[in-house]
Amino acid sequence: MNHQLSANEKQTWILFQEKIKEKVSPQQFTTWFVNLRLIKFNTKEVYINVPNSFCMEWLENNYMEVISTALSEVTNTNYKIQFVVDSKGFQEHTLSIQRGSHPSDEKNPGYINKNYSFDNFLVGPCNRLAHAAALAVAESPGTAYNPLFIHGPVGLGKTHLLQAIFLQLQQRSGGRNALYLPCESFVNHYISTIKTGDWDSFRNKYRQIDVLLIDDVHFLANSQSTREEFFHTFNALYTCQKQIVLSSDCPPEEIPTIEERLVSRFRWGLITRIDPPGFETSVAIIQRKTSLLNMEISYDVARYLAEHATSSIREIEGALTNISRYAAINENKIDLNFVKQVIRGFIKQKNYIGIEEIFNTVTKHFGVQLSQLHSKRKFKSITLPRQVAMYLARKLTNLSLEEIGGYMGGRDHTTVMHADEKIRKLRKQDQNISATLRKLETVLTKKQK
Structure with missing residues (x-):
């Protein structure tokens, strides 16, 4: 036709x-x-x-x-x-570097964004560890961190890092065979193989490779039989010291219905989290993205976008794309007034809870003073409220680990990470703690509204 x-x-x-x-x-x-x-x-x-x-x-x-x-x-x-x-049949919706092939010979499907390189990934306190780990994997797959598990909220750069690893392997493949795909594609391929019965082809595709990168692995929660197949694929690759890189919206133990044996395997390597960017990092990201779009904006415009856009980098990209298109169509100069008009209506406003409000709510609930939260005292009656405050700040604010530590009396970011992990575990193990956290979050959410 x-x-x-x-x-x-x-x-x-x-x-x-x-x-x-x-x-x-x-x-x-x-x-x-x-x-x-x-x-x-x-x-x-x-x-x-x-x-x-x-x-x-x-x-x-x-x-x-x-x-x-x-x-x-x-x-x-x-x-x-x-x-x-298509009578000729499109290539399956995955991307593979064949052994001995030259990168220029590869046909990249539309979902591989060539701008998602390490050079274009802006590093800040919110993502520094994840970036360093991804770079190490790209330079020495199978030896640095295996598996590498990157998690964090939607739109913060997990896909960027996975594709950056892939693109660097594509440039320096050295005969390596790598495969990148969304987890949903793996699940759908599994379902189609049930119909065709061609299990040898399916297993060869995923097990006879050097690097497997799967985006949004939490999608496995929807299919028990697919998880079983993925479990054996994981074992086959890991046993042969092949690199596995996974991304998810949440840490392994929070993926619904996932078995403990998979959780434990995900923990064999490195688990790292990407956090929402702080204000300065957001401004830097906006300035970097505008340069890729050949846009010129002032610092005031970048600051306004950082203050009013959500913490999702993906939404920031969408806002900048729309601004660029409207400016081109209407031949407008991109100033602050123009940007305010364009983004009104299609970009959500940030609505984070202030950390001061968290401190007030926590101190009132536990009957402690703010100065005690900031102090170095380690009494249990003070340590628990302090850790709860840091946990809520991580969950309900847009502050980086370093920024939260600064508000908590100048504590190191690792202290904030420890507090967050400690309260997460307590929430699962202790019903009273879980009820307390729900109550505090409800109070804070109502105040926000």
Whole structure:
């Protein structure tokens, strides 16, 4: 079905993709939508090219309403959607460096962002350890930290680091065979293999490689049989001293339904967390991103975005992209007033709880003085409230470890990390502590509103 797309069709397809991105998660877009191609529009129908029959079946069963709504919103027309399976067959939605191949010969799928290099990753107190570990793995896979498990909230750079490792291996592969993919792709490949029965091909794909990088491994929580397969894949790679890198929105022990044997294996190497960036780091990130977009903004504009955007780097990127597009369309100078107009409505405002409010609530609940929290005394009656305050500051504020330590009487960031881990464990083990934390969080949330 050969058809040369018109400029209007191309623009409509771009707007359609942007609309889909608003309706699904980044992982879902990467897995199911990035490889779709527009074939043509007819009067009442739109023809869309899909990579394979499994993808077509999944879209029809799970995303037809999303696709239809997005298309209708963009075109103001209710088109009938016709999927067409690519007769040549797209490459499977993964990326592999074949042994002995040259990087320039590789076909990078759309979800690999070539800007996600180590050079473009801005290092701050919130991510320094994760960056150093990822760099060590890229330089010496299988020997530095194995496995490397990076966790943290959505949009803080986990995918960037995994793809940076991959891109560096691509440049310096030296005959290594590496594979990067979202966990959902692994799960979907497993499901499709149940249908085809081609287990040798499936296992060879994931076990005969040197480096396996899986994004959003918490997705394994949805499928027990897939976890069983991944368990054996992990063992096969680890036994052969092959590098494994995983990312997740939460630490291993907090992934729902995951078995202890997998949790223990994830802990064999290094587990590191990425935190929301502090204010100065956010400003630096914004300035770095604008340079990649060839945008010129003042420090006041960068400061305003850092203060009013959420702590998600992904949302900051989206805000800057929209600012750039609006400026190009309207031929506007990017000043503070223009930025305020553009971001109003599509970017969430930061709504973090102040650390002073946390201190007031904790001291009132436990009946201690603020000076006691800041002191070096180690009485249990003071240590517990102090650790609770640091735990709540980690959870409910946008402050870095160093900044929280500074508010807590000049304590080191490792003290804050220890307090956070201690209260997390107590919350699971002690029902009274768990109830206390829920009560404090409820009080703080109500005050925030």
